[in-house]
Amino acid sequence: MNIESAAINILKRGVELDTKKRYTEALVCYQEGLQILVDKLKGAPEESTRAYLKEKIEEYMNRAEFIKKLVQKQKEVGQFHEQIHIENNSTGHSYKTLFGRFLDEDVEFVIVEDPYIRSFHQCQNFLRLCELLVRSCPNLKNVELVTSRDTKSESEQRERYRDLANDLRRYNVQLNAKFSDTLHDRQIILSSGWIIKIGRGLDFYKAPENKFCLGVYDLDLRPCHETTVDIVHSKNVKQSYG
Template sequence: MNIESAAINILKRGVDLDSKKRYTEALVCYQEGLQILVDKMKGECDDKIKIYLRKKVEEYMNRAETIKKLVLHQKETGQFHEQVLIENNSTGHSYKTLFGRFLDEDVQYVVVEDPYIRSFHQGQNFLRLCELLVRSCSNLRHIELVTSRDNKSEGDQGNWFANLRNDLVKYKVQLIVKYSETLHDRQIILSSGWIIKIGRGLDFFKPPENKFCLGVYDLDLRQCHETTVDIVHSKNVKQSYG
């Protein structure tokens, strides 16, 4: 595949997401595709191709700017809502793919509300999320988990959180664990105002078929249960959780 067709494929994906009103995902595609086209244009000697590429760059750049303004307006007016339907047995839905674009230097704390961080694989899902947060959010200072107690293996659950708490301290991140027996909602709240609501919480991945198959470690290759992801933005997050 040549450079130009790689860019076209990414930009087509952006147009598809754009048409589905998944604007923040479309923006990521537009930015990636545009970067490839701009780099190609810089090294192009043929004037006709250069003019064609410049026209394409301007076209997609204008659309990207329009989307940025639209997202900004929707955030300001509290109307932003993006929905992703994860289909049964589909792949390509790691935490990074789903909402990694919102994890940046603006995130100072994260609140994870999920009543089912109790069994071993659920604890590991939370660990994977913590790894992603630490790698992506350079100004992260604390992670708060609200979950329910596992009465069968409460000791194990406590030990997992204690180990994770000790490790996060090395990255100057504090882990706060709170227990609630009435919690039902499942959501990830970022201090920057983004709220990711996942119908099944963090536990939407199917178990791998065996311990030596694709998807054991790379969750983009793991099959998923059907669930819906709703992404909204609230300017009141800091007042409520800060």
């Protein structure tokens, strides 16, 4: 049966993620694959092809609905936990790919706790995250950064924050940067309850080999250091900023 190869690949990836209990990622794949099958069904002239497509659509739709209910149940009882292991030198791990599926209209504020948003490239990583937040979260109002001081060039560090804060105001987003000398945890807290904990924080990408190679701008093409990403959900995340 000649089904769109893109749908096959996406749905196979969904099953693979499903097996690894990476349910929210699997759900994205199922939804994308299902859309391709539904579009193909609309243009399928032969009844045998239509019947086959309908069977596959129902099969994957039922699994997607099961996952939705499973994730919701785990969230309600505070047991949701999804883990992603990023292997050394692997690619395909931009911030959008890792946790973009959680960035939506429900996110009104974001707290980023990371002791290493100090040097130029680390501040660039934070800037990339802010770009993603502004594009993905239409109701975003506040971003709070908790990090440590760059004792060698704190003035430059503060200047970068000021520049970014001024620009974010154009999008009606307030940036509040705080310094902590005791901060160790690295996590991104969304007001919707999702918490993304990256072992290395935002700075898990390897430096590009030169300034004119793939991965300089597209982080999905940038090789990574080995790290683990844990995604949990908490109903105790405060529902208003302040």
